[in-house]
Amino acid sequence: MNTTELMKLSPVIPVIVIDDESHAVPMARALVAGGIRVLEVTLRTPSALAAIRNISREVPDAIVGAGTVLNPEHLLAAADAGAQFAVSPGLTQALAAAAKSSGLALLPGAVTPSEIMLAMELGFNNLKFFPAQQSGGVAMLKALHGPFGSTKFCPTGGISLETAAEYLALENVACIGGSWLTPKALMQKQDWAGIQQLAEQAVTLLRKK
């Protein structure tokens, strides 16, 4: 799995926070049943690595990766837990080197021209654009398309079902990320049918051209 393939698999990548390890597998099954296979579990909670491990073992149709990967230790722990990709909010040389040597696909974050140039220098042409809305959103991505015509972005941060289509219509946007598919309230209630419905709604409304 490389990031080009990954970004083609789903118009939207849910950004997931797992507070309770037991929620991971039923939540992943609900998203997959709703048509979303690529899942980003953020390493923000103590349950995250166990969640990745359990999803990768028990939900074979899911392609599970780790989000909030901030350093080589996170990346290696994610790979060890069975993550098939990693997403980071930014990029460092150490993280780039760890991704290269481990072979794990990394989607690193960049928003400014210099950050994008550095990422390209380190071998990354598929980037997360984070935080998307706060960094200038659609207008910023349109402006970046001029000098960086071959770079593809996955904007994430501040995007909702209402604004998602605007992003996906851009030539340099391959997919988007968002937390709205797994809201805390539904997770706490273990409302897996509700999460499946959110996934179905997103898939129906957001087919990438």
Ligand SMILES: O=C(O)C(=O)C[C@H](O)[C@H](O)COP(=O)(O)O
């Ligand atoms: O922790 C990370 O590395 C992240 O990926 C941050 C997420 O992209 C945003 O938290 C998602 O943004 P919202 O959809 O606005 O909630």
